[in-house]
Amino acid sequence: MHWTVSRKLTLGFITMLLLTVITAILSLNRMMYMQSRVELVTENWMPRINQMDTLRYETEHVLNLVFQHRDKNDPEARKAIESTIGEIYDTLDQTIASYEKGIQSDAEREEFKQFTANWDEFKKNTQKTLVASKTSPAQAQVLIDGGQKIFGALLINLTHLEQMNQKGAEASSADVKKAHKDSLIWIYVILALGVLAAGLISWVFLRIVAQPLRAVTAGIIRVADGDLTTKPLAVRSRDEIGQLAEALSRMVRQLHAAISRSADASAQVTALSAQLAESAAQTAKAATQIAVSVQTVADGSREQLAAANETAHAMEEMAIGIGRISETAADMAEIFSDTTQSASKGTEAMAEAERQMTAISSTASQTSKRVEQLGEHSTHIGGIVSLIAELAHQTNLLALNASIEAARAGEHGKGFAVVATEVKKLAEQSAQSAKGISERVLTIQAETEETVTAMHEVTRQVAEGITLVNGSGQTFRTIADAISHMNVHVQEVSATSQEMAAATEQVSASVTSTASIAQTSSENTDGVAAASQQQLSSMEHISGSAEQLSRLAEELRESIRHFKL
Incomplete structure (x- = not known):
């Protein structure tokens, strides 16, 4: 029992x-x-x-x-x-x-x-x-x-x-x-x-x-005083006191093990908290540098965004001017087509001026090549507008030459003089449209001046050829040939203007997309800057927490030293 x-x-x-x-x-x-x-x-x-x-x-x-x-x-x-x-x-x-x-x-x-x-x-x-x-x-x-x-x-x-x-x-x-x-x-x-x-x-x-x-009370007092070296109590009774003594012995063993583990853990926590504090300090320093760099990037992104917006506005204006040039070139092509049909009727009268007009054609061919080179160069530097301006100057000179020849032709050149006047007006409008854009493309001005010089040379040669023409037929033939060549050039200019309009639209779309990307990049950069500031604040907080954790671990170690293991 x-x-x-x-x-x-x-x-x-x-x-x-x-x-x-x-x-x-x-x-x-x-x-x-x-x-x-x-x-x-x-x-x-x-x-x-x-x-x-x-x-x-x-x-x-x-x-x-x-x-x-x-x-x-x-x-x-x-x-x-x-x-x-x-x-x-x-x-x-x-x-x-x-x-x-x-x-x-x-x-x-x-x-x-x-x-x-x-x-x-x-x-x-x-x-x-x-x-x-x-x-x-x-x-x-x-x-x-x-x-x-x-x-x-x-x-x-x-x-x-x-x-x-x-x-x-x-x-x-x-x-x-x-x-x-x-x-x-x-x-x-x-x-x-x-x-x-x-x-x-x-x-x-x-x-x-x-x-x-x-005996149990003495054991509890020793445990309360921190002495965990107490041996198991020798209580033989099987009643509640015996159970209490056994529970006390088991508690001492478990407490001894727990305090030992706590001592080891507190030492590890102290070391880890020191490492954490050092890592947090290094991270905070890196975060500070990142924040400064990100702020610099953010400022550059805002400047890039402003420049992209200005470029997009300029490309929009350029696209409008090129569209107008393309429309003018199409009108000129239609006028030159009608003029060519009218001039074909007087081709027989221009036989004597064939050689001189050939020279004019050769000069015009050279001018066309020069313009094509200028177009290729403009493609590389994004200055398609210079070609339009050069074509406008060429058209103006041709119109002037046509006006002179029409004046020399007398009654036969009146219709051609009207066409030359319209072409001249269109060329002036194209020049005015290209003038605002050419100010932004300074690198193309040199090539544009060379093209103008070449066009003057063509005009001089055409003038010399005209002086050799003695008859109206020859003059008309020369004009017919010039108009034929000009029609080709005008068609080329029209096609080139259309291509330029399409390219300009693509460039404008790219610039707009670049501006949007720059806007997003600027916003993201600002977000990254704010996140860097937050990370810096978090690192400072982590550093403070690590120091506090180190103090708490040291206090825990001091408390554990109270126990005798």
């Missing part, structure tokens, strides 16, 4: 309770017995002795009243004495009847019978004496003497009864004393047994409860 502390304590309490109950029962029994004996004395013997005293006194009182009755001569006084004697008789009769109920023994009953017989005789003698005292004093005296003898017998009876009651009271008192003595003996015995039982129980509990508890 597994005896727990509660069962052991319960057994001890039950044992002490049984001893207490036995003591209480025995004490109650003795007390009840003594109470009965005391009640016998106080409620039987003492009242009966008092009744004997009352009988003695009242009987003697009656005898004295008889003497008074004899000596009184007043009838009223005698009558009062007789009334008093009657009242005493009633009282004595009640006392005698009450006493008879409590008779305890046969001897007492026999003595009481003698008393009642003498009492009856005494009452008869008293009545005779009262009667005789009225008529015969001598007779009354004789009766009084007889009454005194009866009174003496009554006193003897009363004395015997008093002695019997006194002996009964003394016997009851002796019984009470004996019961008291026996009760004391029993109480002392039981008290001694209780003390022995209490000592035995205390000793047992000291062995099985107090000593293990002191």
